[in-house]
Amino acid sequence: MIEAVGLTKRYGAKTAVYNLSFQVRPGAVTGFLGPNGSGKSTTMRMILGLDSPTEGRVTVGGVPYRELPNAPRRVGALLDAKAVHGGRSARQHLLCVAQLSGIPARRVDEVLGVVGLQEVAHRKSKGFSLGMGQRLGIAGALLGDPEVLLFDEPVNGLDPEGIHWVRNLMRTLASEGRTVFVSSHLMSEMALTADHLIVIGRGQLLADMSVKDFIAHNSAGYALVRTPDVAEQRERLTASLTEAGGQVQPEQDGALRVSGLELPRISDLAHEADVRLWELSPHQASLEEAYMRMTNGAVDYRSTQDQRFGLQQAAPPGWGPPIAPQPNPQPQPYTVPSQSEDAR
8 A cells, every 4th residue: 555644845935835734545546636836746756755745754665665675576667768779679678677586587577478468579769659668667566575555657659459458457466465656647548447546736635536436526417409300399499407406507419417306306397397208318527527627727738729820921012811720730830640559
């Protein structure tokens, strides 16, 4: 188990983590969420003894990481997949780590097989794609067959098959009774992988609860109501629902989003108003929507409206009205093409 008590870290005048307390228990995948700059990486570094807390303490199995006997066999971690000597092959890198940690060499080939890199084990890691580098980092974390595992953005750069594999790996490791602590920005993936969530913002704890409870506490359920495409019926139903205390919002496709009323009550009101329903279905916010609502006040960097049109030069006199944008405009200078895991 990982336990933090009053954990605080300051860098000069900046406080990266403040009075943070939580527990990461074995047998479950615990997601570690928070906006950029919220202190997640700093917290993980303190767990692993790479940074010392200014105040408070953090322990693994009741002991600070630096005091753990044979720590590489107790704790495995992936913090930076790029922290590999590019001139070494995947097997050489893992063999060096194994020798320094007293781990048998045969374990290197085992973990290479687990992460699917056995075919490229003798290739230099500098030629690896981002996804292959992630797999190598995961192999390093698994090398000592540890009981505690920390992963920072483990699916970064992986293709859909790789993401699916990591998801199953995390859940399998947790089912074996291990402590699995995963930091990620992919809410959709956390919703499928994590059992419990620890959410921080600006270095402070915002939530420590199950995924189900987190969504329930940070979102409002609603009903989606669809009627025949007759404006008069929708207006009559809207008036009836509003009078009964419901909040009604029209959707772009003509449906109504209704909150504040149970589904049976909505059905009864529609019947009383002589409005036929084509759809009446319950909806709950996704983990992403709940997370955005929870962390809205803890985001440091916000985008503004794109002002690109203010940068365009006016047409010379006599050229007539401006030409409307074409269906296939030229790529913008900030566009970054996506790269699949095996693109290289």
